[in-house]
Amino acid sequence: MSTINSGVNQLESKVGGLTVGGRVHSLSAWFVLALRLMMGYAFAYSGFTKITGEFAAGGYLANVAATNGNPLAGLFAWMGSTPWFVEFANVAVPYGELFIGLGLLVGAFVRLAAFFGALMMVMFYFGNWDIAHGVINGDFAYMLVFLAVAAFGAGRILGLDKYIEQYEVGGEALVERYPVLEYILG
Numbered sequence: 161m162s163t164i165n166s167g168v169n170q171l172e173s174k175v176g177g178l179t180v181g182g183r184v185h186s187l188s189a190w191f192v193l194a195l196r197l198m199m200g201y202a203f204a205y206s207g208f209t210k211i212t213g214e215f216a217a218g219g220y221l222a223n224v225a226a227t228n229g230n231p232l233a234g235l236f237a238w239m240g241s242t243p244w245f246v247e248f249a250n251v252a253v254p255y256g257e258l259f260i261g262l263g264l265l266v267g268a269f270v271r272l273a274a275f276f277g278a279l280m281m282v283m284f285y286f287g288n289w290d291i292a293h294g295v296i297n298g299d300f301a302y303m304l305v306f307l308a309v310a311a312f313g314a315g316r317i318l319g320l321d322k323y324i325e326q327y328e329v330g331g332e333a334l335v336e337r338y339p340v341l342e343y344i345l346g
Contacts, residue, residue, distance in 0.1 A: 169183065169184045169185075169186065169188075170182075170183060170184075171183070171184055189317050192308070192309065192312045192314045192317055193314065193317045193318055195305050195308060195309055195314070196264050196267065196270065196309045196314040196315070196317070196319070197264070197265065198305075199261075199264055199277065199302070199305055199306060199309065200260075200261045200262070200263070200264030200265035201261065201265065202261070203257045203258070203260045203261030203264065203277060204257070204258055204260075204261025204262050204264075204265060205261070206257045206261070207253075207254045207255065207256070207257030207258030207259070207260075207261055208258055210253065210254035210257065211254045211255065211258060215250065215253070215254050216250060217240075217246055217249035217250050217253055218240055218246040218249075218250075219240075220240070220287065221236055221237075221239045221240030221245075221246065221249065221287075222236075222237060222240025222241060223240070224236060224287050224288070228288075228289045228290060229289065229291075230286055230287070230289040231286070231289070232286045232289075236286070236287060253280075256276060256280060257280070259273070260273045260274075260276055260277045260280070264277075264309070264314075266319065266320050267314070267315040267316075267317070267318065267319015267320045267321050267322075268315065268319065268320040268321060268324065269315070269321070269324075269344055269345060270309065270310065270313070270314055270315030270319060270321050270345070270346055271310045271313075271315070271342075271343060271344055271345060271346045272343075272344040272345075274306040274307065274309045274310035274314075275306075275310060277302075277306040278303045278306035278307050278310075281299050281300070281302045281303035281306060282303055284299045285297070285299035285300050285303065310346070313346035314346075315345060315346050316346060321345045321346055324345055325341070325345050325346070
């Protein structure tokens with residue numbers, strides 16, 4: 161029989177003189193885990209199908225932004241007409257998606273994976289620019305999911321980051337010895 165801890169956890173953050181806070185139910189950990197696994201599966205699957213299928217970024221980059229009023233149309237046109245960038249995107253997009261997804265699925269280097277996932281979603285947001293129904297769309301929402309996964313340290317919830325952080329180097333936990341790793345792990 162499973163038990164539910166009905167206790168609450170406090171959250172508080174101060175940014176620019178503004179303090180926000182709240183209480184989070186203990187079940188929140190399961191939802192954070194679900195978000196991490198959902199995005200991990202979606203990205204791993206998307207990357208895998210691009211690697212095993214036919215993927216070419218050039219046509220998308222060259223044509224998508226010019227047809228939809230995109231504020232970054234010039235940047236996308238440059239990316240699509242620059243051969244070295246198209247070749248870079250042809251490798252970076254599928255393998256980036258695969259490795260981001262795998263990192264999230266196993267819970268390793270989650271903050272790093274989530275950062276690059278959010279960056280990709282920002283690029284997809286502008287590439288798929290459509291504000292007919294407002295500025296918030298699925299790409300924007302997925303970007304926020306990646307940021308939430310990073311902020312909540314989702315790699316510590318049934319993930320490898322919990323163990324990587326505790327790995328001892330010279331008798332000291334890895335993240336204590338190298339505090340900058342907290343920006344990558346978690």
